[in-house]
Amino acid sequence: MARYQIILAYDGTEFLGSQRQAKKHRTVQGELENALRKMGWDGTSVLMAGRTDAGVHASGQVASFDLDWAHRLDVLVNALNANLPADMAVRRAQVASDNFHPRFDATARRYRYRIFSQPQRDPLRERYAWRVFPAPQEDVLHALAAMLPGIHDFAAFGSPPRPGGSTERHLMHAHWEKQADEWHFEVQANAFLYHMVRRLVRSQIVIAQGKFPKEIFARALADQAELPSGIAPPNGLTLVEVSYPDNLEILKSKV
Amino acid sequence: MARYQIILAYDGTEFLGSQRQAKKHRTVQGELENALRKMGWDGTSVLMAGRTDAGVHASGQVASFDLDWAHRLDVLVNALNANLPADMAVRRAQVASDNFHPRFDATARRYRYRIFSQPQRDPLRERYAWRVFPAPQEDVLHALAAMLPGIHDFAAFGSPPRPGGSTERHLMHAHWEKQADEWHFEVQANAFLYHMVRRLVRSQIVIAQGKFPKEIFARALADQAELPSGIAPPNGLTLVEVSYPDNLEILKSKV
Numbered sequence: 180m181a182r183y184q185i186i187l188a189y190d191g192t193e194f195l196g197s198q199r200q201a202k203k204h205r206t207v208q209g210e211l212e213n214a215l216r217k218m219g220w221d222g223t224s225v226l227m228a229g230r231t232d233a234g235v236h237a238s239g240q241v242a243s244f245d246l247d248w249a250h251r252l253d254v255l256v257n258a259l260n261a262n263l264p265a266d267m268a269v270r271r272a273q274v275a276s277d278n279f280h281p282r283f284d285a286t287a288r289r290y291r292y293r294i295f296s297q298p299q300r301d302p303l304r305e306r307y308a309w310r311v312f313p314a315p316q317e318d319v320l321h322a323l324a325a326m327l328p329g330i331h332d333f334a335a336f337g338s339p340p341r342p343g344g345s346t347e348r349h350l351m352h353a354h355w356e357k358q359a360d361e362w363h364f365e366v367q368a369n370a371f372l373y374h375m376v377r378r379l380v381r382s383q384i385v386i387a388q389g390k391f392p393k394e395i396f397a398r399a400l401a402d403q404a405e406l407p408s409g410i411a412p413p414n415g416l417t418l419v420e421v422s423y424p425d426n427l428e429i430l431k432s433k434v
Numbered sequence: 435m436a437r438y439q440i441i442l443a444y445d446g447t448e449f450l451g452s453q454r455q456a457k458k459h460r461t462v463q464g465e466l467e468n469a470l471r472k473m474g475w476d477g478t479s480v481l482m483a484g485r486t487d488a489g490v491h492a493s494g495q496v497a498s499f500d501l502d503w504a505h506r507l508d509v510l511v512n513a514l515n516a517n518l519p520a521d522m523a524v525r526r527a528q529v530a531s532d533n534f535h536p537r538f539d540a541t542a543r544r545y546r547y548r549i550f551s552q553p554q555r556d557p558l559r560e561r562y563a564w565r566v567f568p569a570p571q572e573d574v575l576h577a578l579a580a581m582l583p584g585i586h587d588f589a590a591f592g593s594p595p596r597p598g599g600s601t602e603r604h605l606m607h608a609h610w611e612k613q614a615d616e617w618h619f620e621v622q623a624n625a626f627l628y629h630m631v632r633r634l635v636r637s638q639i640v641i642a643q644g645k646f647p648k649e650i651f652a653r654a655l656a657d658q659a660e661l662p663s664g665i666a667p668p669n670g671l672t673l674v675e676v677s678y679p680d681n682l683e684i685l686k687s688k689v
Contacts, residue, residue: 189558299511
């Protein structure tokens with residue numbers, strides 16, 4: 180028996196989020212547990228690094244579980260992918276230390292949000308990107324993102340996992356990048372509040388569209404002043420990476 | 435009453451192709467006719483430029499219909515998009531001449547096929563791209579595509595729309611382009627045989643993977659020699675453009 184760490188990718192469209200819920204709801208965790216059971220796993224619950232909402236995608240979600248596995252790691256990846264549904268896949272597997280926990284041991288999470296601007300709907304893009312119109316002003320996006328790095332009280336941007344919990348987070352990196360006719364927002368923090376990335380995106384967009392003054396963003400960061408209501412839709416958001424200390428006690432091997 | 439030409443985009447995943455069939459089948463043409471009927475259209479059939487198979491996408495399909503429309507063209511586009519399902523959208527509308535026919539007047543069609551190579555499934559890409567493994571050799575892809583331009587008998591690559599019809603086509607352009615870790619095949623011809631693009635892609639890939647010699651491709655083109663069976667899956671294919679003569683008699687106005 181060993182503890183395994185896996186990197187998971189999924190298209191979140193048909194999932195009611197990452198965490199297992201009532202049986203009737205389709206979740207990433209539930210499907211992973213189903214696949215493992217077909218391979219002889221008799222645990223009660225896998226561990227997940229980050230909670231993603233219904234409709235949010237992942238290219239670098241991390242999960243872990245204890246398993247008796249007599250074969251190589253690449254055979255484990257192939258077996259899991261043969262048993263997982265088409266909208267989920269394992270990218271990599273490693274052996275972890277027995278007390279590795281993908282959520283508690285994580286030092287940072289990185290998300291990417293894709294937007295594009297055009298007046299008419301685009302059925303070939305909207306599964307993975309948010310259409311906004313009119314176009315946001317690029318210099319405003321850059322100015323807003325530049326305010327974010329540092330340790331701030333993000334209470335105006337989301338709620339803590341437990342009521343009354345801290346709303347302080349360490350945001351390491353926030354950046355808008357133009358790619359062809361799209362803008363991609365990349366943001367990394369030690370952890371995120373509930374809905375924080377989607378509220379960060381939505382508030383930057385409405386300000387960069389000229390609908391609200393820049394000051395409301397600065398005041399939300401400095402004094403937790405209220406922001407315009409609303410969050411960006413889930414389909415533009417992807418969890419791209421969860422980071423761990425570079426520590427051989429946690430991750431013992433690589434494929 | 436005027437004849438309108440529209441440019442259509444759709445995600446083909448949930449369609450049984452572009453052409454209307456029995457009522458129970460969901461098709462692009464059927465959904466466009468449903469949307470038009472909600473706007474007061476009482477025609478029997480819209481005209482479509484190109485036939486796309488089940489699962490094939492389009493960013494530049496062309497359709498046309500006769501309609502009594504008292505408002506501006508951009509209002510027509512908005513009204514159609516409000517009535518079409520989420521996986522279809524009108525990108526542009528123009529007034530055409532009364533005898534414009536999107537299929538018979540078309541001078542060329544352009545398709546794009548996306549592939550990527552990696553050993554494990556990728557749920558965030560496979561809706562719009564074909565995963566192949568092992569990787570094809572890039573120089574072989576370029577050498578094969580270079581054989582294609584010209585007037586050839588493409589009988590080995592597909593069947594004509596009517597049994598006994600000509601299998602000669604004028605292929606104007608064929609090119610593989612590397613984009614990050616993907617290869618995109620772009621191909622333009624006056625018209626294509628049934629399954630021709632998907633058989634062109636599949637035969638180039640299996641040869642560039644080293645599974646068959648290059649000569650089978652040359653002989654299929656020169657002597658209609660039989661190719662390895664199989665066609666590339668529909669999900670990687672997109673109809674990107676239908677071309678018309680630059681003729682004011684056909685297209686009377688622009689948005």
